[in-house]
Amino acid sequence: MSKTFKIGGIHPHDNKISVNAAIEDFPVMERAFISMSQHLGAPAEPVVVKGDKVKTGQLIAKSSGFISANVHSSVSGTVHSIEMMPDLAGNLAQHIVINVEGDEWMEGIDRSPEIMREIILSSQEIIDRIAQCGVVGLGGAAFPTHIKLSPPPGKKAEFLLVNGAECEPYLTSDYRIMVENSEEILIGVKLMMSALGVKKSYLGIEENKPKAIKRMKEIASKGYPEIKIVSLKKRYPQGGEKQLIDAIVGRQVPSMGLPIDVGVVVQNVGTALAVYEAVQKNKPLFEGVVTVTGKCMPEQRNFRMRVGTTFESMIFAVGGFPKGAEKLVSGGPMMGKAVSRIEAASVKSTSALLLLTEEETKRGEESNCIRCAKCVDACPMGLEPYLLNRLSRANRLEDLEENMVHDCIECGSCLYVCPADIPLLDTIRLSKGKVLKIIRSRPKK
């Protein structure tokens, strides 16, 4: 029996049209634009200056502060400049721009395809290696992985959950690595289990990916008995951290709490692969699999791509801007960000580039709420989006807090189902920010 979460959820068409495209290496571009803010937390501080020669995989910026991550060069060449540039959403961030010359990798990175199964490092060494290699969560939030693997004192992890749900429509990058790099992922999971000191791990995959489930089960049964492959029903947002925990181990993270509060740490399959490469192959996180897709695109591809590749070059690699494409989304269509400039570059956690036509992405004209309660049924957090929208528009912050607006995970299910095309999440997102600010400014008990 496939498992799933208890509250809400929707069933958008999965549109996994790039599912059969094997991973190909994306050609290295002429110039790489590497952001210092690729992770949640403080931006990394550059340790190179203009004119420096760098190699692929060389540390070019150091983690600054507790929540931050190292950044490595994804190419070899000369540092052209270090400047503030708009990122994909248009926010300014410091970038290191590197003119590419050849592709010379750092010594010590194991580029052989051989699978390194033996774990020789201790927990702390594994965590240190992950931190050095700049690994961040590749499920979306890009939270530095080494911090997630070091629970605060007094909190103990019981299970490691690995997210292979890939519940967002269109995305197939996680699917491809689960099929093509299955054992590496399982070794990565084992490494993280060792780092956390947990005995049991669950890897959840939605049942619309039977090949991945079969392959992972096969390999897990051969040498990884501590990792259980769990089949999940196809339902959005199954890959949401809280929903995944509910689905697999039936525990609900309390409001404003973290997974560790219920004894769980969640990591994505992409992160597991990055951890494997960092620890066993000594390879920092500077490339990842990106799905380039869209119904209007002539071809559907999955590329292994260096960090800092511009969206422009990705589009041109598959034949240029298709006719009718009006929206460029980085990530999935439900939670991904609309890209405002195609000159912006990919980051570590970029999972997809999705092109949508105006027809596909069109929202209808807003009309009166008919109180159909479809948003209430869809909300995976058990909130009442219709009410939060009304309160948000009236800026009634106290009532919003009372109605738990801060629990919203911004999955977009409410807006997706609304028959009256009310921009529910748009208004809720704004008021959620305000309420969170108020909650965080209160003195801690």
Add this chain to the structure above:
Amino acid sequence: MKKLIVSPAPHLHGNESTKSLMRDVIIALVPSLLVSVYFFGFSAIKLALVGVATAVAVEYVIQRYIVKTKITVNDYSAALTGLLLSLNLPPNSPWWIMFIGSVVAIGIAKMTFGGVGQNLFNPALVGRVFLLVSFPVIMTDYSIPTSWFREGIDAGSGATALSIVKEGLAKGLTMDQIFTDNNFSYAEMLFSKIGGSVGEVSALALILGFVYLLIRKVIRPHIPVAIIGTVLVFSGIFWLINPAIHADPLFNVLTGGILIGSIFMATDYVTSPMSKKGMVIYGIGIGIITMLIRYWGAYPEGISFAILIMNATVPLLNMYFKPAKFGKEVKNG
């Protein structure tokens, strides 16, 4: 340079719209409408046409010429109200009754509150109850009209099964006597002519519409199930106490508008609660009030009043019966 659309996520939208939902409810009413045309002929067609046309016209005129706002008649909600009201009238009703009912339903019960989504009470029911109170003779004359393409239907008794039972009991007859005197049978209740409003001739047609609405996920089953369950339990208890003077539970459910009321009236989005808990309580409330009216009130049917009374409690139900929140109870934490 290519200009891109930049807007917040989600970038996809489901296919449902107010229009598609209302259209689905209308489709769900088609079996009942067809059955009513089969039994009542032109009279049923006439009522439906007048009802829909008046409802749409009233909404259009008010939006276009009086409040001068966006015209929303193409969302089918006015048409649905007109159709529902026509199915809730006695088959022999004159056209002008239908006209007045639609004007009241749309003009007073819907538009004065601000149009679709804003009204507190179910417009079709406000229209029906207005007519019932204003024209009690016409609204309780359930004689069957002559049909030009179907001859030979048994002449109707001119009253609904429930009112026959109520009068019979008042005269001191037992249930068995009433059933035998009037040739009541459950097969007839399921398929046809037990006397009632236009749309409830066939329980089967209504249930077919219910199944369609459930499959299309237009409504959830909570409200109808709660109403029917309550009526079954409530009347079941009284029937078990004394079957001679109380109609059995099945009879109570199959007659007097319980099906059309619970499937199509009580589930009206705008005037029913938002949470599942609220829906169940709302349904139980409707069931209890209906039975109170049937057993001790002046009217034999009662569900119209029960729904309107419970409509008034909906804002309160929404306030106190919230959906279950994620993460409130932590297990093993």
